[in-house]
Amino acid sequence: MEKSWQKTFDPAASFRYNIESITMRVGGFLVQERKHFKKPVLFFFAILALVLIAFGTYTLRPSNRAGMAQAATESAAQSPQQNAQSILILNYHKIDTLMHSLSVNPADFRWQMEYLKSHGYNTITPDDLIANMEEGKPLPNNPVLITFDDGYLDNYKNAYPVLKELGMKATIFVVTDFMGGKKGYLDWSKCREMEKHGITIASHTVDHKSMTDLTDEQLKHELVDSKKAAEEALGHSVDYIAYPTGAYNLHIADMTKEAGYKAAFTIKYGNADKESNVYAIERVPVFHTENTNRDFVERISYTPLFQQFGWKKS
Numbered sequence: 001m002e003k004s005w006q007k008t009f010d011p012a013a014s015f016r017y018n019i020e021s022i023t024m025r026v027g028g029f030l031v032q033e034r035k036h037f038k039k040p041v042l043f044f045f046a047i048l049a050l051v052l053i054a055f056g057t058y059t060l061r062p063s064n065r066a067g068m069a070q071a072a073t074e075s076a077a078q079s080p081q082q083n084a085q086s087i088l089i090l091n092y093h094k095i096d097t098l099m100h101s102l103s104v105n106p107a108d109f110r111w112q113m114e115y116l117k118s119h120g121y122n123t124i125t126p127d128d129l130i131a132n133m134e135e136g137k138p139l140p141n142n143p144v145l146i147t148f149d150d151g152y153l154d155n156y157k158n159a160y161p162v163l164k165e166l167g168m169k170a171t172i173f174v175v176t177d178f179m180g181g182k183k184g185y186l187d188w189s190k191c192r193e194m195e196k197h198g199i200t201i202a203s204h205t206v207d208h209k210s211m212t213d214l215t216d217e218q219l220k221h222e223l224v225d226s227k228k229a230a231e232e233a234l235g236h237s238v239d240y241i242a243y244p245t246g247a248y249n250l251h252i253a254d255m256t257k258e259a260g261y262k263a264a265f266t267i268k269y270g271n272a273d274k275e276s277n278v279y280a281i282e283r284v285p286v287f288h289t290e291n292t293n294r295d296f297v298e299r300i301s302y303t304p305l306f307q308q309f310g311w312k313k314s
C-alpha cells in the first residue's frame, strides 16, 4: 500500500486527504472540548476553523496540478524565503525495522532523505542554525537540520551510510553513559568516524533522566559531565544538547546556558524561527506510522501553515 502510493501519487487525493485529516483533528478537538462551549458558540468556532483551514489549504494548492510533491516543496520553499528565520528541524530516534513509532524503517528513511534532496532541501549544522538565529547569518535555501536522539547503533548502521552517500549533514544527541557499554548504542570511535563525514555529535545528558525530576545538583551533573565526557572523547567543544524526552522548564534552560551550551533542543512541535528560545528549540518529529512517508511529507509541508495560524508558540 505504502509502496504503491510512493509510485502513483495522486495530487487531488492527497489534497483531499490533507483537508480531511486537518478537519478531523480540529473537529475532534472541538468535540472533546464541547463541555466548555455553549452550542451556538461551538458551531461558530467550528465554522470559523473550517473557513480558515479551507483558505489556508487553498493557498498551498498546486496551481498546475503537478503533484503534491511539488506543492510540498513550494510551501516549504516559500516559507523560508518569506521569513528567512523559519527553519525545519527533523527529529528521529531509531532507524530500524522494529515497527514501532520511534523506529523509522531504513527504506523509509532513505526515501525521506532522497525526497529532501530531490526537492531542494539543504542540510545544515547546529552551528549554522545558531549563527542564523542569533546573528542573522544567511542559510542555504530550504534549510533542514536533521537530528537523532539517544545515540542508537542503528543510526550508524542504517542512517549514516545513506547520509554519507547523499552528502547530507545530521546531528546525533548521545547519552554519554550509554556509549560503548550499553547494547544497541553507539561508541565514541564510531562517533569520531561519523564526525569526519558531516555528522555532529552532541549531548543528550549523562543517563537520560527526565530533567524536570532532578535537583539542581543532579541537573548540573547531567549538563556539565555529559559535555565534558563528549568533549574528551571527541576532542572538540560540544555546544548543543537535546533534553531527554523533551522535558524542560525555564530554570533548566537557564542552567543549560550556564553550563556553557550554545543551544538546546526540545520536542515542542514546530519550526525554529526568530521567536524561538535558543535553549528550547522546536523540532518536527518523524514517526513510523501506517503511511510513514506520506505523513512525513504532510508534516514538513504543513508545519509552516500551522505556524501562520499561530497554533504553535503558545
Ligand SMILES: [Zn+2]
Pocket: 149, 150, 204, 208, 243, 244, 245
Ligand atoms: Zn531521548
